Amino acid sequence: MRKTLYFLAALVALNGAAMAQTKTFKIGDAGGMKASQMFQFESDADFENFTGVTHKLGGQFKFDPKARTGSGEIEVDIASIDTGIPMRNEHLRSPMWFDAAKFPTAKFETTSVKHKKGDTYTVSGKLTVHGVTRNITTEADIRYIAESAATRKAMFKGDICRITCDFKVNLKDYGVMIPDMAAGKVSPSINLRLDVFAYTG
Amino acid sequence: MRLLSVLSLVVAGFGLLAVIGSTVAMSKFAAKAELVQLVKPYDSAMAQLLGEAGTPIGSPQKIILDDRSAVIEGRGQDGAVLVDEDKLKASGRYPVQLKTLDYVGGLVRGVGGVAFIVGAAVWLLLLRRRRLGKEGGSPSNCAYS
Numbered sequence A: 001m002r003k004t005l006y007f008l009a010a011l012v013a014l015n016g017a018a019m020a021q022t023k024t025f026k027i028g029d030a031g032g033m034k035a036s037q038m039f040q041f042e043s044d045a046d047f048e049n050f051t052g053v054t055h056k057l058g059g060q061f062k063f064d065p066k067a068r069t070g071s072g073e074i075e076v077d078i079a080s081i082d083t084g085i086p087m088r089n090e091h092l093r094s095p096m097w098f099d100a101a102k103f104p105t106a107k108f109e110t111t112s113v114k115h116k117k118g119d120t121y122t123v124s125g126k127l128t129v130h131g132v133t134r135n136i137t138t139e140a141d142i143r144y145i146a147e148s149a150a151t152r153k154a155m156f157k158g159d160i161c162r163i164t165c166d167f168k169v170n171l172k173d174y175g176v177m178i179p180d181m182a183a184g185k186v187s188p189s190i191n192l193r194l195d196v197f198a199y200t201g
Numbered sequence B: 001m002r003l004l005s006v007l008s009l010v011v012a013g014f015g016l017l018a019v020i021g022s023t024v025a026m027s028k029f030a031a032k033a034e035l036v037q038l039v040k041p042y043d044s045a046m047a048q049l050l051g052e053a054g055t056p057i058g059s060p061q062k063i064i065l066d067d068r069s070a071v072i073e074g075r076g077q078d079g080a081v082l083v084d085e086d087k088l089k090a091s092g093r094y095p096v097q098l099k100t101l102d103y104v105g106g107l108v109r110g111v112g113g114v115a116f117i118v119g120a121a122v123w124l125l126l127l128r129r130r131r132l133g134k135e136g137g138s139p140s141n142c143a144y145s
Helices: A002-021 A031-036 A086-093 A149-153 B002-032 B044-050 B085-090 B098-136
Strands: A023-027 A038-044 A049-054 A057-064 A069-077 A105-117 A120-129 A132-145 A160-170 A189-199 B034-041 B054-063 B071-075 B081-084
Touching (some): A049 A086, A069 A189, A149 B044, B034 B085, B054 B081, B054 B098, B081 B085
Antiparallel strands (some): A038 A049
16 A cells, blocks of 8 residues: 555656646747747749748646657738738738638647657647638647847747648638639648747746 | 731731741840849848858849949859849849740740741632632633633
């Protein structure tokens, strides 16, 4: 009985020590970092490649730099995505496309983060776009940088975690249909890229 | 009839010109285009911290860069020239991608090709009819009358 209690106590202590390594990072507006936060999509169509970019991101990320594991969620403001052409922006926000009024955000929530090698991780999670949620798995780069004079000079607050990942999605899977008049100008599958600097503050 | 014949010849000529012209223009554009990676450049402190010139915007594309004032130091993926997207936007420039010209060139070649074939076919048909008409009106064909 006593041995079991000791074992449980040791387990709790170990767990506590392990939990202590997990840091919570915020994603969002942090002064000078705002412009560095980026969500972008790229359409690779026959006519041209074009990108849509926004810096309006929010969420949080828990990461243990020693155990190399973590979890988190990121939200992207759809209405603020800029493709460089005002009329195209309006089209993308319209009910015919992403319907930003009805579905103002896209969200990615991790279900597992597994270390692969170096700063590369295999990340699985639920991606919600246009009100449709689907499970996806992708590779992500997660680079942990402890607070230093260099990070402070670059306007970062506290430790930072830079997360970059790319994933391809079929618009049809998320209920976004390409109108006939846009065929050839917008690709049916788009590449999404997240480049996020999460900070402990 | 004669007017239609001339018109078909003009259509065929313009079609052929369009095919040849767009092919020549495309080869010139292709020679001029370079692989470009648009980037949102970091400030010096950030670039020093991360060891990168900036965040790439989209994937590298073959682009015709007439004005090189937005080119920044360094090379991107596959040796792509790095171009400051903010500078391009500020100056209201939207460089043409080679694939867009390829797409338009393909359409011009397609339409030109069809115009050439249709124009030439109509012209040949009219020519044949005219010859047959001439032969039909010659005295040798009146032998049975």
